[in-house]
Amino acid sequence: MNYFSAINFSVIALCIATFGISATQAFGQSASEVDIQAGSGTSVRSACVSTHDCFSPNPLDVPVGTTVTWKNSDFTTHTITSVNNLCNGPHVTIQVATDTRQVDPIVMIHTSLTDTTYAKLAQIQPYAEENTNADVRRLVYEAYVSPVTKSFEVVVLEGIGHSTFSVEKTVQVKGCSVGSLFDSGTIQSGKTFEFTFSNAGTYNYFCTIHPWMTGQVIIGNTLTDSNSTLHSIIDMSQKAAIPEFGPITMVVLWISMIVILFATKLVDKSSFNPQQ
DSSP states (O other): OOHHHHHHHHHHHHHHHHHHHHHHHHHHTTEEEEEEOTTTTSOTTOHHHHHTOSEESSSEEEOTTOEEEEEEOSSSOBOOEEEOTTOOOSEEEEEEEESOSSSOOEEEEEETTTEEEEOEEOSSOTTHHHHTTOSSEEEEEEEEOOTTSSEEEEEEEOOTTOOEESOOSEEEOOSOOEEEEEEOOOBOTTOEEEEEOOSOEEEEEEOSSSTTOEEEEEEOOOOOTTOHHHHHHHHHHTOSSSOOOOHHHHHHHHHHHHHHHHHHHHHHHTTTOTTO
16 A cells, blocks of 8 residues: 555545544434423422423424433423324313302312312403402303313302302313323333434323423424524533543544554555655
8 A cells, every 4th residue: 555545545534433423423413301390290380380391391393303302300200191282171261150259269170080170260360350340250260181081070169158150060172182192101200201203293292190281392393503492402412521422433433543543554664655
């Protein structure tokens, strides 16, 4: 092997090493992690419910083929269960009419899954101004009911002698497909669940144990500067001062170093004489 052949051989080896590093790093970008926030399962009044980040980040915007890992950082168990867009739950709005002003009615929802859930008065009352002088007040309540339950019963309690109006006692939830794509089952604290999204689309999910916890994964966008969600995940993994290479990359590097060393030895033996 002459001098120029050895140089060309070394350049090819360096190109192979560079390609190996780039390829393995690119493959590494197809994995993302969603964190289940601590305290998210405490109650429907958890801070993350109003900010929609009981699952963080939410929504998660990643390319096709991404494997998403959910990590349970909470102190209680959770599930990651898919639910389609036709499902009416888990948020339920109930309107109650009452002729008493001394007390607001207690609204309970009986289901086969969660037993009894208490509805809360909505923060925004659309009939607040009308209720000021009306004989019958119209109040709006909110509750979170798992769509796994196809039907539930609304029960309104007031003081003896008072009446309630316009409450439909049985409400049906139809067109709800739960867990048809993925269902983690119970995830213990500190454990993970992962799922690979092979097709583009928008995927909604929730926790069947704590149905107020909802999330969304958007699949289909490519890796660009405008994809802030994906870039934030990648940037977090690249903050180390010293890069971390996977086993495949290390093998490529070692082979390249050996090839370059071998080519250098050949050059030394030829005494840098292009005619040899």
